[in-house]
Amino acid sequence: MPSPMGGGDGEPVMLAFLNARPDRYWIEAFAAERDAFKSEHRLSDLRLDSRGLVVTGPSGQLRSLTAHLRNFVHRVSRISLQRRVLERLTPGTSTGPGSAEHEAARRDIDLVSRMPAVAIILEEVSRATGMRFATVARVSDTRWTACAVYDTIDFGLRAGQDLALETTICNEIRKHGQTVVFNHASTHPLFACHPTPALYGFESYISVPIYLADGRFFGTLCAVDPQPRELDPATIQVLEDYARAIGVELDQASRHAVHGPAR
Missing domain, CATH: 3.30.1360 (Gyrase A; domain 2)
Known part of the structure; x- marks a missing residue:
């Protein structure tokens, strides 16, 4: 202080x-x-x-x-x-698990970049929540990567950039698979003592898991803001619908990338 x-x-x-x-x-x-x-x-x-x-x-x-x-x-x-x-992620060699994870992340970033609906969804997420930073994040057991970003507060994170996985709430969501939301971290019974809001400087937060059609966890749809924001159940439901829509779009985009356009 x-x-x-x-x-x-x-x-x-x-x-x-x-x-x-x-x-x-x-x-x-x-x-x-x-x-x-x-x-x-x-x-x-x-x-x-x-x-x-x-x-x-x-x-x-x-x-x-x-x-x-x-x-x-x-x-x-x-x-x-x-x-x-x-x-940590700069590969020393061109082979091995780290290199494979790096290439998988690059493919997913490229996949999301080819989905125009994502940019529209992120802007709508920001409007609906009042939170001025929103992102689709790819979250694996070793890496957190921003795939698409909507930022009107200069949060300082761009598509393709990583955060340390262990510092993110999304890593916890990867494990339990539930939406996490709080309106005011400083007064919240759990998140007032959680290190992540203090580290990144936000008070309001929502993160919704994104799943693919086969049940695999892809990542999260997140929004944050340095100021408190009141999210009602209807708004939370809207974001969960958006996360499902992104999962469907990811499946379609992935099939298109592998098989090419339908003839």
């Missing part, structure tokens, strides 16, 4: 405590994003020390900085996770 302090040179200082000690991925991402954030908010300094982030600047700037600084930390965390995943 940010707290004001007095700087040694008389200029006001804000200290933002981090939940964990930054690793090299976080530090690299912070270094890449720091100058742009300093410039945007007219800060004198922004640095890491043993306690967290130390921000120096005019008192008026610091008073209005809390929400922006929280979003900055979330953005750096997302970038650092993506760097970690990219390093």
Whole structure:
């Protein structure tokens, strides 16, 4: 949490405590994003020390900085996770299970990209829920990959990019196969203590499993927002219908890719 302090040179200082000690991925991402954030908010300094982030600047700037600084930390965390995943997934050889999974993910991303209905569905999901980031994610037992994205809040995730599987709620859905939804993570009896909403900086969330015709789990239809959103049962049902429609479309697109158009 940010707290004001007095700087040694008389200029006001804000200290933002981090939940964990930054690793090299976080530090690299912070270094890449720091100058742009300093410039945007007219800060004198922004640095890491043993306690967290130390921000120096005019008192008026610091008073209005809390929400922006929280979003900055979330953005750096997302970038650092993506760097970690990219390093993990970069194949050292052209054979083996990792390479096969990589190729399977690429095929599914390409498959979804050829389904124009998905873009329409994601925009409708955003409109229906009020959540400004929506995605179709491919979720396996080793990998979470965004196949299509609708983003009006600069969440920082594009189609083809991965998140660390173990940090996602979708990984839990892969195991239990149920829709997960909460309107306000900070006040939720379970998700107020769950690491994922805090890590990625969202308050409202819905994720619906997508199944193929043969019963195989493909992934999820997800929407999130940094602000609370109230989802009623009718809206949840609409998203579950969309997820079923995506599953049907995936089956048809897959058959078309294998056998070619019907003659």
